[in-house]
Amino acid sequence: MAITPRVVALTLVAAVSTGIGTWLAVRYMAPPQALRPGATAGVQPGAVEGRRIKATLYYIAADGLRLQAAERDVAYAEGTPEQAKRILEALLAPPPPGLVTAIPPDTALRGVYLGEGGAAYVDFTTPLRANHPGGSLNEILTVYAIVSSVTTNLPAVTAVQILIDGHEADTLAGHVDLRRPLPPSSPWTEKGPA
Amino acid sequence: MRSRAARVAVIAALIASAALALQAQSPRAAAPYSAVAVDGRRPVAASTVGDQEFLRLDDLAALLKVSVREDRAGNALTLTHGSTTVVLSLDQGLASIGGRLLSLSSPPLRDGSRWLVAPDVVVKALSLAAETRLEVRRASRLVVIGDARVPRVTVRQEAAGAGTRVSVDLSPRTNYTVTQEPRRLVVKLEADAIDAAGLGGSQGLVESVTTGDPATLTIHLAPGFASFRSAAVPLDAASSRLVIDLLQAGAVAPPSPTQGPPPAQPPTPPAMSSGDVPALGPPQAPALRTIVIDPGHGGDELGARGPAGTYEKDLTLDVARRLKASIEGRLGIRVLLTRDEDRLVPLDERASIANNNKADLFLSIHANASPRPDARGAEVFYLSLDGYGDEARKMAESPQGTALPALGGGSREIALILWEMAQARHLAESAVLAGFIEEELRRRVEMSARPIQQAPFRVLVSANMPAVLVEMAFLSNAQQETQLGTDEFKNQVAQSLYDAIVRYRARIETPPARRRP
Numbered sequence: 046m047a048i049t050p051r052v053v054a055l056t057l058v059a060a061v062s063t064g065i066g067t068w069l070a071v072r073y074m075a076p077p078q079a080l081r082p083g084a085t086a087g088v089q090p091g092a093v094e095g096r097r098i099k100a101t102l103y104y105i106a107a108d109g110l111r112l113q114a115a116e117r118d119v120a121y122a123e124g125t126p127e128q129a130k131r132i133l134e135a136l137l138a139p140p141p142p143g144l145v146t147a148i149p150p151d152t153a154l155r156g157v158y159l160g161e162g163g164a165a166y167v168d169f170t171t172p173l174r175a176n177h178p179g180g181s182l183n184e185i186l187t188v189y190a191i192v193s194s195v196t197t198n199l200p201a202v203t204a205v206q207i208l209i210d211g212h213e214a215d216t217l218a219g220h221v222d223l224r225r226p227l228p229p230s231s232p233w234t235e236k237g238p239a
Numbered sequence: 240m241r242s243r244a245a246r247v248a249v250i251a252a253l254i255a256s257a258a259l260a261l262q263a264q265s266p267r268a269a270a271p272y273s274a275v276a277v278d279g280r281r282p283v284a285a286s287t288v289g290d291q292e293f294l295r296l297d298d299l300a301a302l303l304k305v306s307v308r309e310d311r312a313g314n315a316l317t318l319t320h321g322s323t324t325v326v327l328s329l330d331q332g333l334a335s336i337g338g339r340l341l342s343l344s345s346p347p348l349r350d351g352s353r354w355l356v357a358p359d360v361v362v363k364a365l366s367l368a369a370e371t372r373l374e375v376r377r378a379s380r381l382v383v384i385g386d387a388r389v390p391r392v393t394v395r396q397e398a399a400g401a402g403t404r405v406s407v408d409l410s411p412r413t414n415y416t417v418t419q420e421p422r423r424l425v426v427k428l429e430a431d432a433i434d435a436a437g438l439g440g441s442q443g444l445v446e447s448v449t450t451g452d453p454a455t456l457t458i459h460l461a462p463g464f465a466s467f468r469s470a471a472v473p474l475d476a477a478s479s480r481l482v483i484d485l486l487q488a489g490a491v492a493p494p495s496p497t498q499g500p501p502p503a504q505p506p507t508p509p510a511m512s513s514g515d516v517p518a519l520g521p522p523q524a525p526a527l528r529t530i531v532i533d534p535g536h537g538g539d540e541l542g543a544r545g546p547a548g549t550y551e552k553d554l555t556l557d558v559a560r561r562l563k564a565s566i567e568g569r570l571g572i573r574v575l576l577t578r579d580e581d582r583l584v585p586l587d588e589r590a591s592i593a594n595n596n597k598a599d600l601f602l603s604i605h606a607n608a609s610p611r612p613d614a615r616g617a618e619v620f621y622l623s624l625d626g627y628g629d630e631a632r633k634m635a636e637s638p639q640g641t642a643l644p645a646l647g648g649g650s651r652e653i654a655l656i657l658w659e660m661a662q663a664r665h666l667a668e669s670a671v672l673a674g675f676i677e678e679e680l681r682r683r684v685e686m687s688a689r690p691i692q693q694a695p696f697r698v699l700v701s702a703n704m705p706a707v708l709v710e711m712a713f714l715s716n717a718q719q720e721t722q723l724g725t726d727e728f729k730n731q732v733a734q735s736l737y738d739a740i741v742r743y744r745a746r747i748e749t750p751p752a753r754r755r756p
Contacts, residue, residue, distance in 0.1 A: 109611025110689055145610050179536075179551065180543035180608020181620065181710055185694055204626065215586065215697060219536055220605075220708075222697040227626040232692065 096121040098128075100198045102136050103190040103234060104144035110182065112190055112234045114197075115141055125201050129157045129165055136194050147183075147190035149176035155211065163203035164226035165195055174209050177218045184218040189233040196229045204228045266293065266350050272375075274302055275432040276384040280453070283382055286355055288348060292377070293355035296347060296365070299382065303369035307354060316347055316354065318368035325368040327360065334364040341367075379434040388413070388430040394456065396442035401487040403443030405458060410478035416568030417469045417483060423459050424467060424483065427568075430454035444485040463487050468571050470741055527600060527744040529573045530566060531593035533698065534559035535605035535708075538583030543608035545720030551606040552581065554723050558711065559604050561733040566740060590701035594661070600672070600743065601706035602736065603698050606723060607687075608715040615719050616687030617732075618710040619677045621669040622662045622700055623693035631663040661703035668705040671746065675739040676707055682738075683731040684712065705743075709736065 097118045106113035120131045133154050140146045151172040158166040177187065192205040204226035207214060214223045221227075266286035272294060273280045281302060284295040296316075300307045305320040309329075316327040326335045332343035341363055348355045356365070358375040361382065366373040374383040383389045393408040407426065409415075414429040431453055438448040438456075446459040465488035471481050534555035536542030542551025556578070563574040575596055577589040593601045607618060624631045662669070677690050687710075699706045711732045712719040722728045 105610050107611065108688065109609035109614030110687060147610070178543065178608055178610070178715075179541065180713075180715060181605055181694070181696070181708070182614070182618070182713075183543070183608045183610065183715075186609070219540055219542065219586065220694070220696050220698070222626070222695045222700055224697075225626045225628070227695065230623065230625050230694075232689075 100132050100135065100194075102132070102194045103147070103197075104140050105147050105186055105190075111232075112147070112186060112193065113144065114234065115144055117141065125199055126157045126159050126165070129167070129195050129199055129202065130154060132194055132198055133157065133167060133191065136190065147186040149173055149178070149187070151176055155208075159202075160206075160226070163201060165199075165202040165205050166208055166226075167191060167195065167205055168208040168211055171210055173207070174214065174217050179218045181220045184216070184220045185233060187217060188221045188223070188227065189230055192227050193229045193234050266348065266355060270380060272380045272382050273432070274299060274382040274384055275387045275389055276302070277387050277431055280432060285380075286350065288355070291345070291357060293348060293357055294361060294375070294382070295350075296354040296356045296360075299361060299365060299373075302384070303365070303371065305365065305368050318365065320368050320370065323368055323370055325364050327356075327364060334360070334367075336364070336367050376434055378436070381432060381434055383432075387432065388454075389432045389434050390428065390430050390454075391434045391436050392428075392450075392456065393436045394438045394448050396439045396445045396448075398443050399484060403445055403485045405439075405445060405448070405483040405485065407456065407481040407483070408474065408478060409481060410474075412477065412479040415471075415481060416564070417467070417481075417571065418568055419467065419571065422464075423457050424485075426456040426458065426481070426483075428454040428456070444487065458483070458485075460485070466571060469569055471569075525747045527570075527572055527740070527747060529575065529596055529598045530600045530602065530740065531575045531577060531596065531598040532559045532562055533577040533589050533593075533601065533603040535603060535698075536583075537578050537581055540583050543606055543714045545714040545723070546612070546717045547720055549714060549720050549724060551608075551714055554606050554711070554714070554729070555604045556581070558729050558732055561729060562602075562604075562736050565733055565737045569737070570741070570744070572740075572744075586697045587701065589698050590661075590703075593706075594701070594703045598704050599747075600740070601699070601702040601704055602740075603696075603706070603708040604736075605708060605710050606712060606714040607710035609713060610715075612716055614687070615713045615716045616685045616690070617680050617712055618687045618689060619673045619680070619691050620694050620696060620699075620708040620710070621673045621691075622666060622706070623695050624660075624663060624666070625693075626695050627660050627663070627700070631660045635663040635666045660700050662700050662706055665703070665705045669699075669707055672705045672739070672743050673707045675742045675746075676709060676736060679735040679739040679742070680709075680732070683735050684728065687713075 098121045099116050100119040101114045102117050103112040104115055117135055119135045122128045122131050136146075137148055137152055137154060149172055151170075153170045153172075155168040155170060157168070160166055173187075177184065188207065191207060195205050196202050206226040207217070207223050216223055266288050269285040269287045269292060272283040272285050274283050281298075283298040286293050286295070296307060299305075300318065303320065305318050308317045308319070309315070310317060314329050316329060318325040318327065324336070327343075327347055328334070329346050332345045334341040334343055343363060344357045344359050347360065358377065361373050361375055371385045372383075375381075376383065376389075381389060390413040391410045395406045397404050397406070409428070416427050418425050418427070433450050433454045433456065435450050438450070439445070441447060444461050444464045446461050449457050449459070451457060464485055466486045467483055468486075469481060469483040471479050474480050534552070536552035536555060538552075540552065542555070544550055559576055560579070563576060566572050566574050575592060575598070577592050578584045589603070590601070607614075624635060673691055677686070680686060681690070696708055699708060712723050712728070714720050714723060
């Protein structure tokens with residue numbers, strides 16, 4: 046094929062549009078799955094207007110020694126990280142009457158990320174650690190209220206790692222090892238002796 | 240004249256015999272008694288008249304703040320203390336108190352300006368006047384006043400394997416500490432005095448046993464003594480036996496003192512001075528030599544806080560110190576604390592202290608909290624491998640190590656330890672230890688509805704030895720916060736942990752074949 050001015054022009058147009066397309070894709074497309082935030086402030090990607098689901102959330106049982114499940118209406122969202130975010134935001138909201146939350150006051154959610162092998166990384170603000178009242182059991186209940194509320198409702202998530210201000214945390218109050226994603230632990234959510 | 244001389248002789252003989260009789264009846268000083276009260280001990284003079292022993296009333300009366308007054312007619316002594324009055328007849332063995340008559344072995348005797356009384360007068364009459372319990376123990380020459388604790392102590396020595404076993408019977412049961420000093424062991428009894436019924440003689444590694452004030456037994460050691468261990472076993476409802484095994488340098492330890500008489504000893508390896516490092520040889524028999532106690536939190540990390548403001552970090556250090564004193568004093572096991580002051584120690588460092596000191600046991604002490612103020616009771620935790628992955632589970636299932644090919648063919652078990660999760664190898668033993676602790680705590684303190692649990696605790700996962708975390712009570716419960724502040728509760732927790740350690744030591748120092756299922 047002879048190289049005509051027309052071919053050159055077409056090639057240039059194609060090259061430029063490929064470049065622009067690539068730049069646009071890099072600039073605006075979602076990050077890879079492993080690092081994709083569930084939501085950014087003020088925007089609700091994945092949220093579906095008005096639609097709600099029933100989710101099982103965990104609160105502190107009356108005996109103070111374990112967690113108790115409660116059904117709550119939670120906003121529906123497309124995709125696992127977005128739905129995890131809605132579930133955790135509901136967990137951070139004031140608890141239903143008669144139940145006590147395991148989450149320290151003023152805690153907010155910064156983001157939810159999905160990793161490999163069914164692990165979810167849930168990133169909270171500093172008050173989750175700074176306002177924690179301490180005590181082994183208290184800490185266990187906080188950690189597993191978060192872990193179980195995510196894994197129970199989202200079968201794709203098998204373990205949850207808690208981050209604080211975007212960083213890996215050792216513990217919340219000096220006891221529970223948070224350096225790895227934690228699977229749910231049934232002893233803390235099962236019904237106690239009658 | 241003859242008859243006059245005979246009369247004089249008869250009179251002289253009568254005077255002489257009367258003098259002899261008088262001499263026989265005059266008091267002779269005897270070894271003094273000691274009056275033991277809660278606040279100390281003081282001497283009480285004693286005398287013998289005929290074949291009966293008397294105590295000096297004035298000494299005891301002064302101690303008991305009882306006034307002694309002879310009536311004008313000279314036929315009675317009045318003992319007065321506050322509004323209580325006891326009248327002792329000087330003619331016959333009788334006392335009168337509030338119109339009631341008491342029969343006594345003999346009346347008080349005059350000794351110059353003082354008065355002597357028989358022991359039963361002290362026990363029956365003086366005690367009524369002073370309104371306190373008085374007990375006279377003749378053999379040990381003690382007068383026990385009020386609530387003073389004076390256990391009867393009988394010490395025996397016998398050969399036990401290559402060492403010597405010292406048995407100390409204590410009645411009633413008495414707490415004690417054993418500490419090692421150069422060339423002697425000092426047994427301090429929680430008592431105001433010792434009523435020593437027998438101290439045994441020289442035997443094996445024991446040169447002698449002596450008593451000291453206020454309630455101390457000193458075992459003087461012969462050359463060749465290397466170490467000791469001690470344990471208490473109940474004898475009956477009221478008395479207990481402290482068994483101290485003294486081990487000869489280089490000898491193999493007999494089984495725990497609580498395990499009954501020692502069996503025939505295996506051949507004794509050559510004696511080794513304490514500074515020697517053994518060359519490569521057969522592995523040492525399993526034993527509990529070092530324990531690391533970890534008082535939870537510290538410094539800026541306060542831990543849980545009670546409604547009245549009690550900090551968890553202060554309670555954990557307090558109980559850890561009590562437990563350390565009790566183990567070191569009574570078991571002769573080395574105890575290290577991860578912190579002995581109010582400072583923050585990172586979690587990794589706590590396990591490292593145990594690993595680097597080759598501790599045989601790691602015990603982390605905490606106080607719990609729940610958002611529900613009603614939650615109460617002690618809880619015992621050991622590690623859960625949740626979240627630590629398959630590698631940790633493999634380590635737990637094959638705690639001996641991994642089979643690796645060896646030079647010259649075959650394979651050899653090598654302990655490849657992933658330090659970060661060293662605890663996985665010890666999970667089964669940690670569960671046993673947790674069980675002992677739960678059982679011993681249950682005897683003394685309230686347990687939670689979930690007394691034994693597993694959790695992925697950061698401080699336990701790196702510990703390369705059996706490791707347990709104990710939550711003594713719920714600090715978030717106002718009532719339990721008050722309990723946690725008392726010496727009694729803290730001592731009960733420390734004693735429970737001590738008892739569990741004694742049981743665990745008996746377990747690991749007994750070959751598996753001899754263990755009860």
